[in-house]
Amino acid sequence: MRGRVANVLEDPVTKNLLINAEDTLLNRPINLEVDMVVLAAAVQPSEDTDRTRKLFGVSKSMDGWLLEAHPKLNPCGTTTAGVFLAGVCQGPKDIPDTVASAEGAASAASIPIHMGEVELEPYFAQCIEEKCAGCGMCVNLCPYQALALVEKDGRKVMQVTEAKCKGCGTCGGFCPGGAIWMQHFATPQIVAQIDAFLLGGEQ
The missing domain is CATH 3.30.70.20 (Alpha-Beta Plaits)
Structure with a gap:
């Protein structure tokens, strides 16, 4: 199951935990009763992210993650032509989202490789x-x-x-x-x- 948790409450009788969440795969709300809830470990940018960012001229967010050129129009590209992003360098992601972004970045990178050149904007x-x-x-x-x-x-x-x-x-x-x-x-x-x-x- 993959979903977004709204809240976790304790049943006053059984002392079990009641989870109210949204199943993002089935797109419907779900309610679960469990014995234990384990919080996921926090994810932070790698220590050398800032050095890599400066090396390739890529912007970063306030939290230190690498920023894409546009979250909707160009989610894998960057402000530096020929440099693409994929995976958790942009922020915490699960496996399906990581694979999807990797496929998008690979597809975008294959275009200049096939053309043999990178097209630049005439603004400088x-x-x-x-x-x-x-x-x-x-x-x-x-x-x-x-x-x-x-x-x-x-x-x-x-x-x-x-x-x-x-x-x-x-x-x-x-x-x-x-x-x-x-x-x-x-x-x-x-x-x-x-x-x-x-x-x-x-x-």
Whole structure:
């Protein structure tokens, strides 16, 4: 039986335990009388989960579990292209759910393997080297480790690894010199969209 327990009560006469639960397989409520109830041991993320997360650029929940790209639309994928999740790395799961997520991750991973390449979104940060002061503050802020300082023409400037960048805009919003802008989301483009909305298409 697999189900969700609502409550556990003690019978005042027999001293047995009465369990009220929902059978998730049959989709109906059930009531059981048992002698003993054993609580399942708590499950926590592995100690090296955070190191693995940083290595592959995967987000985590407040409880420390690895986060999928979207719980409904992309439950096995992550924000890093080509990296997929399966099993209890996402949270406590029983065997059927673990097998189902593993099958989904294997199926999703087989697509880029068969194609021979990974398709990336065309949204990434770009640096205006003339404005970049080489302070490196954006490098520490990037959640995907997509930025780095490189030596160029005798000074340090920020360089973007486009394959890692997800276009979140964190670096662009923080840059004190305004040296970073987002591909397809430049300030003139956004201002033009706002003007078009406010003016209703009128010039």
